[in-house]
Amino acid sequence: MALIVQKFGGTSVATTERIKNVAKRIARWKKRGHDVIVVPSAMSGETNRLIALAKEISASPDPRELDVIASTGEQVTIGLLSMALQELGLKAKSYTGPQVKVLTDSVFTKARILKIDDALIRKDLDAGYVVVVAGFQGADAEGNITTLGRGGSDTSAVALAAALHADECQIYTDVDGVYTTDPRIVPEARKLDAITFEEMLEMASLGSKVLQIRAVEFAGKYKVKLRVLSSFEDEGEGTLITVEEEKTMEQPIISGIASNRDGAKLTIFGVPDKPSVAYQILGPIADANIDVDMIIQNVSQEGLTDFSFTVNRSDYAKAKAILEQSAAGLGARGVTGDNKTCKVSIIGVGMHSHPGIASQMFSALGAEGINIQMISTSEIKLSVVIEEKYLELAVRILHRTFGLDKE
């Protein structure tokens, strides 16, 4: 008998019919003798509907009041799901975040969980209840309602699993696991049986939107065994996200290929190369709340250097205008940009012990005539910026090069 936390996303509870199906799935686990805590999201579309109402009242709604409103979406689902479980003859009981209580800081609309009181849940589990806890929400020390930001229900589930020392935290979603790459790009993409937290973090931040990054970080920090499963298919083990040692021995060097289409590249060239130049270029960009991803500074020639960086495509125009102003102030020769770049990455914990991986990647791309514009590396990831039109080709080539299409 184990203690399982099960999180169901908005599409899994989008209608009362689907909620009944989710209840049946939970009932099977309960009837096998497990203790179950369930964390549902709001019915899909509901959070957007509520935020749209708020926007009709105010262009920039007060965050405290926005949380009062937004938190009702999950509150409705917990009630409905508890009823559905009761209809199947189970004992079930719902709690909002403030009821539990899930204590957070007071940063409304993106609060962080500080502590979870396990007393009520523990008591109900002991009495045989399935406990249904609203995801995405909590209350601060003063009792104000807070929400954790988009995708926060994943974090709620992991935090509950950590607080109650659950044996596993299962995230039910509309995919049946984590894939070697996006199956829409590479039909041969395979579901991974296991992946490490670190790999998952890189996959997630690069656009494989299966799990919220913060939830993965949280799970890694508190060693919560995390599993991604399909909420629509009854069979399948999904993908286990775990610490490195628990992955099987036969682990491939590269676990997956991630890609991100929303890139844009900016270059300021002919900048006099002084020690503070990077700060003088990037400072005004950061002040405008623009996130910079990759940064490259060329080797200086005749006291002048070129400096390139990537931003999200939606920030391109704003960043370019700022950069042009900086260029004038710095006496640079000019600014160029390209808002049609993308990023493709290979990810794998085995990578750092295999120095040949990088050249294997570059040669595979070069053989297809794909020019690499920028490169960045980490212990478990190697990313390149290329022209967006090559994205699918690059992902397919790399998927095959590193043998991910083979069992």
Place this chain on the structure above:
Amino acid sequence: MALIVQKFGGTSVATTERIKNVAKRIARWKKRGHDVIVVPSAMSGETNRLIALAKEISASPDPRELDVIASTGEQVTIGLLSMALQELGLKAKSYTGPQVKVLTDSVFTKARILKIDDALIRKDLDAGYVVVVAGFQGADAEGNITTLGRGGSDTSAVALAAALHADECQIYTDVDGVYTTDPRIVPEARKLDAITFEEMLEMASLGSKVLQIRAVEFAGKYKVKLRVLSSFEDEGEGTLITVEEEKTMEQPIISGIASNRDGAKLTIFGVPDKPSVAYQILGPIADANIDVDMIIQNVSQEGLTDFSFTVNRSDYAKAKAILEQSAAGLGARGVTGDNKTCKVSIIGVGMHSHPGIASQMFSALGAEGINIQMISTSEIKLSVVIEEKYLELAVRILHRTFGLDKE
């Protein structure tokens, strides 16, 4: 400077546009220097939508979980209304019932308020906030979310007014006050400037659906000055509901004419007249959860009596079947019924000191050929059961007879 509690019903906050209008109205009171607590209902239709969702899951939803769901309607409105007040430059802050906390018993879906903690509200009022409290809801001693039942927001408002010793509790609704009778029946019906709690109770229970009965009882008990106003018209003093002494000296004897169309009458005749006969007839009716309104037992003749009572029309068929069974057991001669009766009442605190009122009523009805089938009286009310087809005529005649059409 006064402390005012203002309650806005579902139609007053049905859209974000209307919520903005409500905010403007509140702002005018605040800017005159008053402290204001606002109690909004859910946006109209929202509570029904939520309950319909629950019914899709379960034919008889668990009341605890139903309250978790139903309470979200008001939670959305308090957030939206607070935002709308902030848009007008006011400080505003919302609280759910559990946050306040509005302590109730644990009778889910129809809980009663036991106590209201005024600390948070008092602090915010002192700091210049308009405090927006969700109506219809509270929490029991264990922290479970409870609701007060349909129309419970009126009760919430009155209870808050009592707990915070407010100078007035204003109920904004879609009528501009309490009328001498239904203006759809009598176009000359006049808005009353004042009415006593007792009169209002009789008016409400007889179908003048302006205020929830429980709220009026509560206001009477705690001496909360209650005022009914239109949420759509800016001018007008509405109707003040108050204790008898505060009504003006020139008070008419009769304050209003109420009518109720949903009646049905049943008669069992030729029943052997024994002491326990009333119980033997009405016991099985009560056991079937059928409310009996008026009861009349004729004077016994030759050891036999006739026994009549009225029920709600929707219970007529069920009550008749039960009565026919009882008639057989009691050896009665038979059962008759009429499911097309109605009740018309005259109401006024001055009535008990004017013994001529009853005969004035009967003669007015008799002059129009309206046969009175049953009569019941109380200190401040005189009701008659008549054929339904005479309802409008009777109301108009009585309205004129007691001078209610004149200023």
